[in-house]
Amino acid sequence: MRVAAGQGFWGDWMEAPYRQVTGGPIDYLMMDYLAEVTMSILQKQKSRDPALGYATDFITQMERILPTVVKRGIKVVANAGGVNPRACAAAVADVARKLGLGGKLTIGVVTGDDLLGRLDGLVARGHELKNLDTGRPLRDVRDRVLSANAYLGAAPVVDALQRGAQVVITGRVTDTGLTLGPLMHAFGWSGDAWDLIAAGTVAGHIIECGAQASGGNCLNDWDHIPDLSNVGYPIVEAQADGTFELIKHPRTGGRIDVPGVTEQLVYEMGDPREYITPDGIADFTTIQLAQVAKDRVRVSGVRGKPATDKLKVSIAYFYGYKAVGTLVYAWPDALKKAQAADRILRQRLADLGLKFEAIHTEFVGATATHGALALEGLDPNAIPEVQLRIGVRAADQKPVDRFTREIAPLILNGPPSVTGFAGGRPKPEEIVAYWPALIDRTAVQPAVEVITA
Amino acid sequence: MKRRRSGGPTPKAAVGRSRTVKLVDIAHARSGDKGDTANIGLIAKRPEDYPLLVKQVTATRVARHFKGMVGSVERFELPNLNALNFLLHGALDGGGTISLKTDAQGKVFSTALLRMEIEVRR
Numbered sequence: 001m002r003v004a005a006g007q008g009f010w011g012d013w014m015e016a017p018y019r020q021v022t023g024g025p026i027d028y029l030m031m032d033y034l035a036e037v038t039m040s041i042l043q044k045q046k047s048r049d050p051a052l053g054y055a056t057d058f059i060t061q062m063e064r065i066l067p068t069v070v071k072r073g074i075k076v077v078a079n080a081g082g083v084n085p086r087a088c089a090a091a092v093a094d095v096a097r098k099l100g101l102g103g104k105l106t107i108g109v110v111t112g113d114d115l116l117g118r119l120d121g122l123v124a125r126g127h128e129l130k131n132l133d134t135g136r137p138l139r140d141v142r143d144r145v146l147s148a149n150a151y152l153g154a155a156p157v158v159d160a161l162q163r164g165a166q167v168v169i170t171g172r173v174t175d176t177g178l179t180l181g182p183l184m185h186a187f188g189w190s191g192d193a194w195d196l197i198a199a200g201t202v203a204g205h206i207i208e209c210g211a212q213a214s215g216g217n218c219l220n221d222w223d224h225i226p227d228l229s230n231v232g233y234p235i236v237e238a239q240a241d242g243t244f245e246l247i248k249h250p251r252t253g254g255r256i257d258v259p260g261v262t263e264q265l266v267y268e269m270g271d272p273r274e275y276i277t278p279d280g281i282a283d284f285t286t287i288q289l290a291q292v293a294k295d296r297v298r299v300s301g302v303r304g305k306p307a308t309d310k311l312k313v314s315i316a317y318f319y320g321y322k323a324v325g326t327l328v329y330a331w332p333d334a335l336k337k338a339q340a341a342d343r344i345l346r347q348r349l350a351d352l353g354l355k356f357e358a359i360h361t362e363f364v365g366a367t368a369t370h371g372a373l374a375l376e377g378l379d380p381n382a383i384p385e386v387q388l389r390i391g392v393r394a395a396d397q398k399p400v401d402r403f404t405r406e407i408a409p410l411i412l413n414g415p416p417s418v419t420g421f422a423g424g425r426p427k428p429e430e431i432v433a434y435w436p437a438l439i440d441r442t443a444v445q446p447a448v449e450v451i452t453a
Numbered sequence: 454m455k456r457r458r459s460g461g462p463t464p465k466a467a468v469g470r471s472r473t474v475k476l477v478d479i480a481h482a483r484s485g486d487k488g489d490t491a492n493i494g495l496i497a498k499r500p501e502d503y504p505l506l507v508k509q510v511t512a513t514r515v516a517r518h519f520k521g522m523v524g525s526v527e528r529f530e531l532p533n534l535n536a537l538n539f540l541l542h543g544a545l546d547g548g549g550t551i552s553l554k555t556d557a558q559g560k561v562f563s564t565a566l567l568r569m570e571i572e573v574r575r
Binding site: 036037132133217219220259262263264265266267268269270271272273284285286287288289301319322324358360362364368369370371372373374376389391392393431432433434436 | 482483494496519522531536538540546550551553554561564568
């Protein structure tokens with residue numbers, strides 16, 4: 001039973017899905033498209049055009065892989081539906097007909113995650129949807145909410161597969177549910193087999209970021225990882241008892257080894273004893289890894305606990321405006337010049353009486369990512385060049401607009417040896433922020449439809 | 454064992470039977486984000502070095518290492534993976550789309566931690 005990862009986020013390698021369905025035998029292709037902020041972008045698109053609101057890359061990719069998928073009987077599970085899974089399914093059906101596959105493709109559509117239209121009713125019935133990080137009640141930002149989606153688990157995916165869907169298109173199903181669903185379906189795991197659920201969740205966590213489990217972004221021994229230009233995306237080869245092995249197709253680049261898989265296991269981790277999903281809780285301190293062959297890592301021993309009675313809700317709301325401007329200063333004294341320019345700019349912003357929620361300065365090439373730690377044992381005057389990167393954030397657009405006009409003047413009226421302003425004035429951006437909350441599981445009803453292309 | 458202040462001068466070889474190494478020589482790491490919190494998974498390259506990490510790379514020491522860059526620090530142990538997981542709260546200028554940082558998603562806090570020095574037996 002093989003579940004292959006085809007996309008780790010919306011914007012991932014366009015070649016990966018095709019390579020996964022043609023490079024060797026697989027049973028399922030899972031594709032994850034939804035990051036926290038993606039839902040609000042999709043909601044915006046849908047409000048402009050009711051036929052949009054899903055990950056359009058998915059349609060391009062399906063057009064390329066559908067003939068192989070149908071011929072080989074591979075099943076596809078993707079949360080590409082975003083805030084409009086039905087429209088996404090209709091677009092895939094169109095592509096199928098165009099390819100002469102009309103009548104040969106069954107598509108399952110998972111909905112029920114979208115709470116936007118029900119929000120006021122839910123709040124009125126006492127669901128506070130408090131921000132998990134700050135504790136503030138949702139009513140503080142209710143009039144600025146752009147999207148609200150509950151994270152669904154694997155159950156509706158299993159339902160769609162049981163009803164014969166070959167392609168399952170979902171809205172906000174968890175990244176891990178896209179892998180766990182196929183495993184539960186294929187092996188007949190029950191929803192309360194907590195250790196198996198946890199094992200399938202760990203499998204999903206490892207492959208949900210695509211090549212990050214097969215040599216991509218891997219720090220350990222990074223410069224000996226072979227042929228990343230031809231990197232093989234990871235595949236879970238699972239057994240009914242919940243043990244599984246991570247592999248990749250033959251004749252692909254990258255590497256699957258214990259240190260690399262370990263890096264992916266700890267990625268975006270909170271409390272390792274309680275990795276909470278809608279399907280159950282996985283205990284990452286029980287995971288055992290073993291290198292059983294080249295590019296083959298066995299994962300076993302995973303223990304789980306029952307699911308909680310809550311679901312996480314991802315809410316996006318309008319927050320304000322921001323803009324970021326940059327200039328590059330060259331040796332000698334590159335860092336000193338950039339620091340002087342920052343002081344001058346801040347003084348001018350203050351003199352103009354502009355109010356910001358935050359002004360954030362970075363010196364790229366020196367301290368932008370590692371702070372003062374980066375300068376230990378280094379002669380700052382020897383730095384060949386430094387990019388001054390300064391950003392502002394405010395609730396109103398006005399001060400942010402004014403800020404964008406204060407960068408370029410520094411070229412002529414600030415410190416010397418400055419360049420790198422080819423891009424023109426920075427553009428103010430709207431900030432759509434993320435509001436994580438919990439809701440009673442009983443308030444959310446996943447739904448599944450099955451259509452034939 | 455004497456703790457060394459991060460940010461100070463590179464220490465001379467410690468007296469007696471221990472010497473100083475940077476974490477980058479004995480560990481690797483990956484980091485990511487959850488809201489305004491960055492996480493760093495720190496992994497011993499050799500299992501026999503994991504106890505050194507547990508003993509010396511404490512939450513307090515990590516908070517001091519990242520002084521001025523993060524709020525509070527939590528630590529979790531994963532002995533099965535020879536790994537520690539650190540949560541650096543308040544590290545990302547609000548995180549996600551709010552953040553004005555280049556590293557808004559905390560992706561390279563991992564290597565910043567690997568600059569830390571610890572003492573190992575000769």
